[in-house]
Amino acid sequence: MDLYTKFVSTALFPLHERIKGHSTLDRFRELEKSQWADRADIEKFRNSRLQDFMVGIARDVVFYSDLFRNIGVDPRNIQRPTDLAMLPLLDKATVRANVEKLKSRSANGLARYNTGGSSGEPLVFFIGEARRSHDVAAKWRATRWWGVDIGDPEVVVWGSPIELSGQDRVRSLRDALLRSRLLPAFDMSNPRLDKFIEKILRWKPRMLFGYPSALSLIAMRAESKGMCLADCGLRVVFCTSERLYDHQRNLIQRVFGCPVANGYGARDAGFIAHECPHGGMHISAEDVIVEIVDKNGAIAPQGESGEIVVTHLATQDFPFVRYRTGDIGVLDHGYCGCGRQLPMLKNIEGRTTDFVTASDGTVMHGLSLIYVLRDIVEIASFKIVQESTHRLVVKLVANIGFNDSVGDKIRRELQGRLGRDVVVEIELVDMIAPEASGKFRYVTSKVPLRCAD
Ligand SMILES: [Zn+2]
Structure with missing residues (x-):
């Protein structure tokens, strides 16, 4: 670790978090320690948090006071x-219909978020201080598993056009101090890909972070030009937000000359699991409970795959309890070679998003x-x-209020x-049927992707 990274990770970033009123550093210190605890101790700690959490939301969140009363369950x-099976699953439609009732009376630092981007179901929800601190701390811990730290030079391939235009000077200054640079992942034309490659070579980041689809497109372009980026000093490539396919992992590892670390989480469901260098997708089990359910919503038999359902214990300000992610996976209660006894997820089939061609x-x-x-x-x-470069079909399930002007x-x-x-072409439908393969694809393109000239 160089001196500047040490300065950022031990002084500057903790100061930044404290000024913003976040408890990230305390959470991080706890998580750094608890990752080495025995599984039984992790479970004991987590169970006591679970009980406090349930009692708290039954007291402070109208949606849950009503729910516990209606189903006759004592939160204790x-x-x-x-025991979570006593409670119903929570889907996006229920969150949407109960946004105000899901806000805690004692909420601290609620901020509005939206997502649904890659799940095809738009959702507005809120995140409180406790959850934000937990998610940042859990991400920080997983970053360090790979021998890199906050403050190491980083390139992030990310962002929406809206978020980029709204990026203010304070944010840019923070990113500059943390040595984090952004490459917007939307226009992926060959000239842009060439610029990305040139910048990565010039900036020499120690870590890359982004969508596997976008990172593999950059890698594919570099390889098609006979370039190898293995000498630029990268230690790890972090992939997130989409399903990571083996061929993408192999391509990225080959071209960038470093391991790929997969992360699984989402804006709505939180920071759920992250891969360690031994290949274990460790769940942030101190605060995140993962259940696997079958298509009827019942708990799937151990070792069988099903929908990933998440209860996030740092969401007391706007609870996510038995939240359906729409992703598929299997729980793994084995032990990882890294020595951490945090339980694991495997065979995660998250969402996938195709590229489109203008x-x-x-x-x-x-x-x-x-x-x-x-x-x-x-x-x-x-x-x-996308049927062709000149024809696009948008299938919509409309809410009340949809009319021609929205179209x-x-x-x-x-x-x-x-x-x-x-x-x-806008087509109004009653429901969006899943693909025959069961994969989650909300943007599909029938236009063949041409990368190399
Ligand atoms: Zn491990």
Whole structure:
């Protein structure tokens, strides 16, 4: 670790968090210690937090006071993860319909977020201080598993056009001090990919962070030009937010000459699990309880795959209890070679997003279209199919209030991204059927992706 990294991770970043009123450093110190505890101790600690959490939300959150009363369950009786089965699963529609009732009376530092981007179901929700500190601390811990730390030079391949334009000077200054630089992942045309490669070579980051789809596109482009980026000093590539396929992992490892570390989490469900150098996807089990349920919502037999359902114990300000992620996985109660006894997830089949191609040939990440739709309250869920470079079909399940002018707005904005000559067809449907493969794809493109010239 160089001196500057040490300064950032031990002084500057903790100071930044303290000034903002976050308890990140305390949480981080606890997590650094508890990751080496015996599984029985982790469970004991987690179970006592579970009980306090349930009693707290039954007292302070209207949605849960009502729920416990209606189903006749005493919150003090929820003492271990198997007791959670007494409570119903929580889906996005329920969160959407109860946003105000889900806010705790004693909420601290609630901030509004939206997501649904890659899940096809837009959602507005809130995050309090405790959860934010937990998620930052858990991410920090997992970063250090790979021999890098906050403050090490980092390149982030990320961002929505909206978020980028809203980035203020304070944020830029913070990123500069933390040595974090951003490459916007939306326009992935060959000239842009070449610029990305040039910048990575010039900046010499120690870690890369981003969508596996975008990072593998950069790697594919570099390889097609006979370039190897293995000498630029990268220690690790962190992939997140999408399913990581083996071929993507192999390609990225080969071109960047360092291991790929997979992360599993989402804005709504939180920081759930992260891969260690021994290949274990360790759950942040001090605060996150993962259940695997079958298609009827019952707990799947041990070792069988099913939908990942999450209870996040740092969400007392806006609870996520038995929250359905829509992702598929298997719980692994084995022991990892790294010595950490945190339980693991395996075979995670998260969401996937295709790239789309504009009518002028520009390749863009599918999220650039999703951002048009995700904050429109008149949409319940959607799926975008790019039939050709000049025809796009948007399937929508509409909420109350959807009308022609909302449709026109969607059409205009999508044409703004893809080209004025693109025909955007909006199809109103009752439900979005999953793909035959069971994969989660909310943006699919039938246009073959051309990377190399
Ligand atoms: Zn491990």
